[in-house]
Amino acid sequence: xxxxxxxxxxxxxxxxxxxxxxxxxxxxxxxxxxxxxxxxxxxxxxxxxxxxxxxxxxxxxxxxxxxxxxxxxxxxxxxxxxxxxxxxxxxxxxxxxxxxxxxxxxxxxxxxxxxxxxxxxxxxxxxxxxxxxxxxxxxxxxxx
Numbered sequence: 001x002x003x004x005x006x007x008x009x010x011x012x013x014x015x016x017x018x019x020x021x022x023x024x025x026x027x028x029x030x031x032x033x034x035x036x037x038x039x040x041x042x043x044x045x046x047x048x049x050x051x052x053x054x055x056x057x058x059x060x061x062x063x064x065x066x067x068x069x070x071x072x073x074x075x076x077x078x079x080x081x082x083x084x085x086x087x088x089x090x091x092x093x094x095x096x097x098x099x100x101x102x103x104x105x106x107x108x109x110x111x112x113x114x115x116x117x118x119x120x121x122x123x124x125x126x127x128x129x130x131x132x133x134x135x136x137x138x139x140x141x142x143x144x
Contacts (some may be wrong), residue, residue: 008144014137020046021053023139027126028057031108033079036122038114041130046137047112050128051083054110067112071098080107087113095120 014020027037037054039047052064058077067073067085075081082103089095095117103109104122111117127142 024053
């Protein structure tokens with residue numbers, strides 16, 4: 001039998017920061033080295049807050065900051081974690097210069113603004129789309 005293709009898409013309403021933390025903790029319990037989490041959404045939608053909660057759930061003790069200006073932060077926890085923000089990259093070639101493929105293989109990788117890297121994200125990437133709707137966040141979680 002050829003490989004089985006499994007696709008999952010769910011929508012979750014997050015009313016509080018605690019809801020976001022619970023989602024991050026739930027996903028963190030299921031990841032392993034080589035897993036990639038791609039975070040989408042406008043500024044202020046909750047991507048970095050999710051990444052902070054996710055890293056804490058993986059045992060990262062240091063402060064998790066937005067990698068907007070440095071492009072990538074690395075953390076030690078249950079697994080090595082790479083947290084990237086690709087917003088400032090202008091061309092796909094810059095992704096290859098970063099060595100993103102090697103980074104993704106050797107760590108749990110969280111990518112904010114991942115659109116420019118779509119062509120090299122692994123098939124099993126967890127895609128999380130954050131959308132603000134008043135005081136709540138609507139999150140669409142897609143995993144293949």
